[in-house]
Amino acid sequence: xxxxxxxxxxxxxxxxxxxxxxxxxxxxxxxxxxxxxxxxxxxxxxxxxxxxxxxxxxxxxxxxxxxxxxxxxxxxxxxxxxxxxxxxxxxxxxxxxxxxxxxxxxxxxxxxxxxxxxxxxxxxxxxxxxxxxxxxxxxxxxxxxxxxxxxxxxxxxxxxxxxxxxxxxxxxxxxxxxxxxxxxxxxxxxxxxxxxxxxxxxxxxxxxxxxxxxxxxxxxxxxxxxxxxxxxxxxxxxxxxxxxxxxxxxxxxxxxxxxxxxxxxxxxxxxxxxxxxxxxxxxxxxxxxxxxxxxxxxxxxxxxxxxxxxxxxxxxxxxxxxxxxxxxxxxxxxxxxxxxxxxxxxxxxxxxxxxxxxxxxxxxxxxxxxxxxxxxxxxxxxxxxxxxxxxx
Amino acid sequence: xxxxxxxxxxxxxxxxxxxxxxxxxxxxxxxxxxxxxxxxxxxxxxxxxxxxxxxxxxxxxxxxxxxxxxxxxxxxxxxxxxxxxxxxxxxxxxxxxxxxxxxxxxxxxxxxxxxxxxxxxxxxxxxxxxxxxxxxxxxxxxxxxxxxxxxxxxxxxxxxxxxxxxxxxxxxxxxxxxxxxxxxxxxxxxxxxxxxxxxxxxxxxxxxxxxxxxxxxxxxxxxxxxxxxxxxxxxxxxxxxxxxxxxxxxxxxxxxxxxxxxxxxxxxxxxxxxxxxxxxxxxxxxxxxxxxxxxxxxxxxxxxxxxxxxxxxx
Amino acid sequence: xxxxxxxxxxxxxxxxxxxxxxxxxxxxxxxxxxxxxxxxxxxxxxxxxxxxxxxxxxxxxxxxxxxxxxxxxxxxxxxxxxxxxxxxxxxxxxxxxxxxx
Numbered sequence: 001x002x003x004x005x006x007x008x009x010x011x012x013x014x015x016x017x018x019x020x021x022x023x024x025x026x027x028x029x030x031x032x033x034x035x036x037x038x039x040x041x042x043x044x045x046x047x048x049x050x051x052x053x054x055x056x057x058x059x060x061x062x063x064x065x066x067x068x069x070x071x072x073x074x075x076x077x078x079x080x081x082x083x084x085x086x087x088x089x090x091x092x093x094x095x096x097x098x099x100x101x102x103x104x105x106x107x108x109x110x111x112x113x114x115x116x117x118x119x120x121x122x123x124x125x126x127x128x129x130x131x132x133x134x135x136x137x138x139x140x141x142x143x144x145x146x147x148x149x150x151x152x153x154x155x156x157x158x159x160x161x162x163x164x165x166x167x168x169x170x171x172x173x174x175x176x177x178x179x180x181x182x183x184x185x186x187x188x189x190x191x192x193x194x195x196x197x198x199x200x201x202x203x204x205x206x207x208x209x210x211x212x213x214x215x216x217x218x219x220x221x222x223x224x225x226x227x228x229x230x231x232x233x234x235x236x237x238x239x240x241x242x243x244x245x246x247x248x249x250x251x252x253x254x255x256x257x258x259x260x261x262x263x264x265x266x267x268x269x270x271x272x273x274x275x276x277x278x279x280x281x282x283x284x285x286x287x288x289x290x291x292x293x294x295x296x297x298x299x300x301x302x303x304x305x306x307x308x309x310x311x312x313x314x315x316x317x318x319x320x321x322x323x324x325x326x327x328x329x330x331x332x333x334x335x336x337x338x339x340x341x342x343x344x345x346x347x348x349x350x351x352x353x354x355x356x357x358x359x360x361x362x363x364x365x366x367x368x369x370x371x372x373x374x375x376x377x378x379x380x381x382x383x384x385x386x387x388x389x390x391x392x
Numbered sequence: 393x394x395x396x397x398x399x400x401x402x403x404x405x406x407x408x409x410x411x412x413x414x415x416x417x418x419x420x421x422x423x424x425x426x427x428x429x430x431x432x433x434x435x436x437x438x439x440x441x442x443x444x445x446x447x448x449x450x451x452x453x454x455x456x457x458x459x460x461x462x463x464x465x466x467x468x469x470x471x472x473x474x475x476x477x478x479x480x481x482x483x484x485x486x487x488x489x490x491x492x493x494x495x496x497x498x499x500x501x502x503x504x505x506x507x508x509x510x511x512x513x514x515x516x517x518x519x520x521x522x523x524x525x526x527x528x529x530x531x532x533x534x535x536x537x538x539x540x541x542x543x544x545x546x547x548x549x550x551x552x553x554x555x556x557x558x559x560x561x562x563x564x565x566x567x568x569x570x571x572x573x574x575x576x577x578x579x580x581x582x583x584x585x586x587x588x589x590x591x592x593x594x595x596x597x598x599x600x601x602x603x604x605x606x607x608x609x610x611x612x613x614x615x616x617x618x619x620x621x622x623x624x625x626x627x628x629x630x631x632x633x634x635x636x637x638x639x640x641x642x643x644x645x646x647x648x649x650x651x652x653x654x655x656x657x658x659x660x661x662x663x664x665x666x667x668x669x670x671x672x673x674x675x676x677x678x679x680x681x682x683x684x685x686x687x688x689x690x691x692x693x694x695x696x697x698x699x700x701x702x703x704x705x706x
Numbered sequence: 707x708x709x710x711x712x713x714x715x716x717x718x719x720x721x722x723x724x725x726x727x728x729x730x731x732x733x734x735x736x737x738x739x740x741x742x743x744x745x746x747x748x749x750x751x752x753x754x755x756x757x758x759x760x761x762x763x764x765x766x767x768x769x770x771x772x773x774x775x776x777x778x779x780x781x782x783x784x785x786x787x788x789x790x791x792x793x794x795x796x797x798x799x800x801x802x803x804x805x806x807x
Contacts, residue, residue, distance in 0.1 A: 400750075400751045400752075400755060401751075403751075403755070405764070407760045409760065410724075410725035410726070410727045410728050411727065411728065411732065411759045411760055411761060411783075411785075411786035412727035412728045412729060412730035412731065412732055412786060413727045413730075414727075414730075415758065416788075417735055417736075417758075417788035417789060417790035418758060418788075418790030418791070418792055419758050420758075422758035422759065423756060423757075423758045426757075426758065426759075426760050449727065450721065451727075451730075452719055452721060453721055453723075453726070454721065454723075454726040454727045454729060454730060455721040455723070455724065455725070455726055455727060456725065456727040457724060457725070458724040458725045459724075586756075589755050589756070617790075623791075624790045624791065624792075625790055625791030625792050625794065625795040625804075626795060627758075627790070627792055628756050628792055628795070628796055629795060629796075
């Protein structure tokens with residue numbers, strides 16, 4: 001076991017923590033376009049490049065579509081790459097999200113999540129990320145600046161191991177612009193954790209290959225199935241990477257995090273920092289008031305950690321899923337709710353499950369709201385989607 | 393331009409673009425691809441926009457390309473190439489690039505350049521990436537079945553500008569893509585035609601070498617057999633007439649100076665140009681044109697030459 | 707023919723063999739076949755230069771044609787010639803004839 005001895009702690013926003021992680025990783029090419037609330041990531045990276053602290057090519061692209069396209073080109077050439085975006089930017093990238101995954105390129109992207117237009121909102125929710133959830137990317141949702149920093153470093157290792165692009169998401173504003181203490185790793189140690197590995201295919205005149213060909217019906221499906229297999233593999237590798245990271249740096253998170261779940265009868269399942277923090281405070285409150293409450297946080301969202309989520313909810317009588325995104329017109333409007341419902345149905349599990357939509361456009365989720373969810377679970381366990389915090 | 397190839401005997405012999413691809417018999421773009429690949433030499437990476445060339449040359453598990461080649465999407469080949477160029481720079485600085493002085497070349501059609509790819513092209517030019525961007529212009533969306541683009545000439549028939557009773561072909565003029573590129577103050581931009589191979593390869597080579605200073609651009613005129621509706625043996629003849637009638641002038645923009653190249657350098661004198669009708673009459677897409685419409689095209693062409701003449705005097 | 711399975715294929719649909727369209731013989735596309743009459747060929751290279759497929763093969767050696775000697779001779783690779791006839795159209799001495807297949 002090797003744990004760092006000297007601690008280097010900085011007070012950083014999650015966005016700045018992203019930039020520090022990128023610097024530690026020794027990224028080669030970064031292409032980012034400004035958008036709220038992502039912008040301070042690229043500002044900090046620009047500072048590192050301007051001061052010679054980060055030896056990377058920073059491409060000031062003219063759009064998010066070009067940001068992802070440029071890192072696709074750079075990753076295909078064998079470079080270690082990074083980009084970041086939010087909201088409309090992620091929507092503009094959408095076409096290339098599928099292509100990056102289909103080309104199996106190890107790209108890492110930070111996504112401080114934000115609501116979608118219209119009407120325009122610069123505030124946080126997960127509508128942007130949830131639109132990208134089935135594009136073939138690995139998706140993490142972090143709950144603290146420290147975790148986001150650690151996850152970016154893990155993400156590079158995972159991306160390069162399974163040849164898949166990885167998003168590291170977190171709450172726009174509530175995390176992206178909130179200062180927390182972050183322990184930074186020794187950069188030499190990070191580079192040992194992320195050795196440069198020769199990739200099987202890159203664009204190089206010494207070994208010419210063609211990337212992005214036309215695949216006929218005889219061939220196309222096999223490449224899509226390869227992606228299915230790669231994501232299954234990523235579930236396993238993500239756990240291994242997290243464990244090894246824990247051994248080296250002293251911090252690990254698992255793919256699903258639980259709080260007071262040992263003897264819980266009622267659980268809130270959530271993602272992101274604000275939801276998780278308030279759910280934990282509500283669980284404490286509920287327990288003070290005699291409800292055996294606990295919290296399950298989904299950290300790895302794609303591939304969906306079905307086994308870990310089902311295990312965490314195994315002994316509860318009822319649970320609620322708090323989603324900060326709306327899937328309009330869906331049989332259940334919460335994306336995580338629908339994932340868990342599908343997972344349970346496939347495994348023959350039938351439990352009362354409440355879908356809660358909240359925090360849309362950064363509508364404040366109070367601890368009292370979360371507490372109320374526990375009381376709803378206890379008093380009237382049922383299967384239903386409720387819209388909380390909205391004037392109706 | 394620098395003259396790297398004086399006569400046809402000097403032309404590069406090695407073929408770096410494999411036959412067996414599915415481009416149409418007599419394809420003008422195929423002639424362009426053959427000479428682009430030969431001239432840029434093996435130490436180059438090609439980024440290709442979606443289009444006829446892309447789909448006909450990369451039917452999995454085959455490829456006609458012998459260079460490292462990447463296709464990502466329609467509108468972003470300039471952004472992809474920006475990333476490739478930046479990656480080579482960064483990897484070289486870190487001692488991780490083993491292929492020497494590798495050049496980066498974009499190949500895109502008129503749809504991918506004039507229209508959907510214009511933004512990413514502008515971004516790449518403005519950021520001054522050392523990339524040679526080659527536009528092969530067949531004046532419509534040929535891959536999807538001959539729809540009008542910003543490059544389609546006025547009055548031309550396409551499947552989305554049919555010749556009807558109320559509207560007869562395309563209503564608008566062809567966009568001046570060279571003007572847009574030149575406005576980015578690139579070191580070098582030039583037009584070329586597949587009918588004038590020596591001129592074209594010298595421009596390809598010149599533009600390639602100038603990428604050490606920044607982005608360079610080539611606008612290659614590449615007739616399309618099914619889209620322009622002429623017999624497949626007439627591709628080079630049509631391209632030659634485009635130049636000889638002054639419809640497609642050969643010129644280059646070299647560090648802020650515009651220079652007309654032979655034979656276009658004689659064409660400021662209108663009497664030295666063949667009548668435009670000789671070019672139009674070979675092609676079914678112009679078969680419906682009346683004498684009045686041809687006169688309108690000629691008038692616009694004269695105005696264009698006047699503009700070019702002024703630019704050449706700068 | 708059994709095609710490779712998902713796990714047997716290179717990931718990401720990378721084509722690993724450069725120039726592999728050569729496996730696809732396009733001779734069948736041809737309705738007309740170009741035939742070079744060597745006695746009329748003046749070795750101007752235009753057919754070689756304009757062929758979209760690169761199927762005009764330039765041979766080097768000593769070639770006697772009547773009382774003339776050339777160091778070059780042009781032949782056609784009929785595997786890939788699509789029969790477009792650009793070579794015949796551009797030939798200044800009409801040395802290339804398009805003959806029905």
